[in-house]
Every structure is written in structure tokens, then in C-alpha cells.
Amino acid sequence: MSESPDDAPKKGIEVPLGEPTVSVRRLSVHYRVSSSEVERGWVSRRERLARRLGWNRIVTVRAVNDVSFVARAGESIGIVGHNGSGKSTLLRVIAGLETPTTGDVLATSTPTFLGVNAALMPELSGMENIRLGLLAMGHTPREVRKIVPDVLQLAGIGDAIHRPMKTYSSGMGARLRFAIAASDRPEILLIDEALATGDVASKERSEARMAEIRRQAGTVFLVSHAAQTIEEMCTRAIWLHQGEMILDGPAYEVARAYRWWAWNLAKGEVAKANGLLEDARAQLRATVVHPEDPTTDRHISRHAHPS
Numbered sequence: 001m002s003e004s005p006d007d008a009p010k011k012g013i014e015v016p017l018g019e020p021t022v023s024v025r026r027l028s029v030h031y032r033v034s035s036s037e038v039e040r041g042w043v044s045r046r047e048r049l050a051r052r053l054g055w056n057r058i059v060t061v062r063a064v065n066d067v068s069f070v071a072r073a074g075e076s077i078g079i080v081g082h083n084g085s086g087k088s089t090l091l092r093v094i095a096g097l098e099t100p101t102t103g104d105v106l107a108t109s110t111p112t113f114l115g116v117n118a119a120l121m122p123e124l125s126g127m128e129n130i131r132l133g134l135l136a137m138g139h140t141p142r143e144v145r146k147i148v149p150d151v152l153q154l155a156g157i158g159d160a161i162h163r164p165m166k167t168y169s170s171g172m173g174a175r176l177r178f179a180i181a182a183s184d185r186p187e188i189l190l191i192d193e194a195l196a197t198g199d200v201a202s203k204e205r206s207e208a209r210m211a212e213i214r215r216q217a218g219t220v221f222l223v224s225h226a227a228q229t230i231e232e233m234c235t236r237a238i239w240l241h242q243g244e245m246i247l248d249g250p251a252y253e254v255a256r257a258y259r260w261w262a263w264n265l266a267k268g269e270v271a272k273a274n275g276l277l278e279d280a281r282a283q284l285r286a287t288v289v290h291p292e293d294p295t296t297d298r299h300i301s302r303h304a305h306p307s
């Protein structure tokens with residue numbers, strides 16, 4: 001963890017809140033996997049012994065565990081947490097790419113998902129990928145011609161746009177994917193780490209586009225390990241830890257709490273870090289809004305999952 005604690009008070013981004021767009025209700029995603037596949041996280045003594053003896057048991061990984069919240073138009077929500085905390089799984093369920101074990105997600109429109117591995121073709125040039133991507137998003141060839149200059153400007157990768165994508169750096173690829181997905185100014189945009197690799201200029205363009213989506217009463221979700229990215233780009237943040245929601249609040253507050261916890265953990269101050277987790281949980285319990293409350297989701301009718 002390269003980040004250090006920053007105690008300077010931050011103002012954060014403030015936006016007027018609109019109607020609910022996404023409601024996540026008591027969502028859990030549990031995977032049943034062979035014990036030898038579980039590499040990360042805590043392993044019991046019994047499990048260690050079983051592995052040493054070569055026994056293979058089926059264990060449950062609680063990737064997301066009983067998470068609830070309501071997102072509103074005009075919000076950009078950062079999802080922050082350590083490796084394996086459930087960030088990508090949560091985003092995939094909101095995108096409708098994965099079915100939850102229990103709970104559900106309601107959304108006012110189908111979210112646009114922008115993953116690090118969004119399917120672009122490495123052999124084709126950036127320009128060809130833009131055209132194909134836009135056609136795949138349902139645009140007509142005439143619309144594609146109109147939209148391409150906007151995507152090129154947002155991607156900002158110059159002449160490299162005519163080179164095969166397999167020659168791009170991960171940052172260039174990420175910017176291109178963001179530019180294609182954001183060209184639609186979707187009502188609900190889900191981004192998985194794609195912005196973390198950009199340089200300063202591209203980050204500013206991405207930030208401006210996210211602000212524009214927010215102004216048009218859209219909702220943006222951004223998954224990142226980097227508390228700073230979340231703080232700079234989001235209005236609100238959710239901290240996940242081992243699948244559990246630890247804190248939900250203004251991005252600068254959550255980013256600061258997360259950073260302080262991660263810093264203590266990195267310094268080996270485990271007891272202090274555990275205490276900070278407990279404090280954050282207590283704060284969440286004191287502020288939580290229950291999505292079961294009919295007033296919070298009365299405007300949400302369509303299920304996020306196409307099936």
C-alpha cells in the first residue's frame with residue numbers, strides 16, 4: 001500500500017441528489033469452491049492441515065455478504081477495498097453479469113459495464129475497435145460516424161488510434177474502453193479500475209465526462225483500490241471488506257477512513273486496524289438507510305438482470 005494517511009480536511013464533491021436509480025437489497029454472492037483454490041484470506045488450522053494432507057474439500061467463499069444500499073441520480077459512487085474484498089463481484093451483479101446467491105438488484109435502466117477486460121479485439125486498431133464497440137452498443141453506422149470524433153477526443157491517444165490494440169499500454173487500452181462506454185452518456189455507468197491507469201490529462205477528461213454524466217442525472221460506480229482516485233472522482237464511497245459493507249458515506253470521509261485503516265495494516269498495527277474496522281462498522285450501523293423502506297425504491301421498477 002503506497003498511500004499514506006492524510007489528515008487534511010477535504011471538501012469533496014457535492015451534488016444535488018435525484019431519484020433512486022439502483023437499489024441493492026440484502027445482496028450476497030457465495031461461491032462454492034475446492035479448498036485448494038482458496039488462496040487469499042484467512043485459512044483455519046484445520047484447513048491448513050487438510051491441505052497438507054492433500055484433502056480437497058468444498059468451501060464457501062463469501063465474495064459479497066448481505067450488502068444493501070440505494071444509489072441516486074447525480075451520484076458517483078466509489079467502491080473501495082483491499083484485494084478480494086468483493087468489489088468486482090458487486091459491480092458484476094449490478095451489471096447483471098452475475099446472479100446473486102440471495103438478495104437482488106433493481107435498476108431504472110440497464111447499466112453500461114466497463115470492465116478492465118471489456119472485449120475489444122487486440123488484432124484490430126483502436127479506431128476499428130471504436131467502430132465495432134459502438135455498433136455493438138446498438139448505434140447505426142451513421143450514428144457511429146457522428147460519435148467517433150467525441151470518442152477520439154475523450155480517449156486522447158493520438159495517432160496510436162490507428163495501431164493494433166495489442167500494442168497499447170494498459171492505460172491506453174483503459175482510456176479507449178472508457179471513451180467508448182462513456183460515449184453513450186449512459187444513465188448508469190459501471191467502471192472497474194479503468195481510470196486508475198490514466199495520466200493527468202486523461203484523468204481530467206475522464207473526470208469531466210463523469211461529472212457530465214452526473215449532471216445529466218446519471219449514476220456512476222467506480223471500483224478502485226486507490227482511495228485517492230475515489231476521493232477525486234466520486235461523491236460517495238462504499239468500503240467493502242471480505243464481502244461486508246464496512247462504511248458508506250461521502251467519498252472523502254470513506255477514503256480517509258479506508259486509507260488510515262490500510263496504512264495501519266501495512267505498518268503491522270493489526271489491533272489498531274481491527275479497531276478502526278469496528279469503528280467504521282459502528283458508524284455505518286448508526287447511519288444506514290434500509291432499502292426495504294418502500295419510500296427509497298418506489299421509482300425503481302426494472303430489474304437489472306436481463307434474464
Ligand SMILES: Nc1ncnc2c1ncn2[C@@H]1O[C@H](COP(=O)(O)OP(=O)(O)OP(=O)(O)O)[C@@H](O)[C@H]1O
Pocket residue numbers: 031032033040061062063081082083084085086087088089090225
Ligand atoms: N468465479 C469465482 N469463483 C470463485 N471465487 C471467486 C470467483 N470470483 C471471485 N471469487 C472470490 O470472491 C472474492 C471477491 O472477489 P472480487 O474479485 O470480487 O474481489 P475484488 O475486491 O474485486 O478483488 P481485487 O481488488 O483483487 O480485484 C475473492 O475471494 C475471490 O477469490
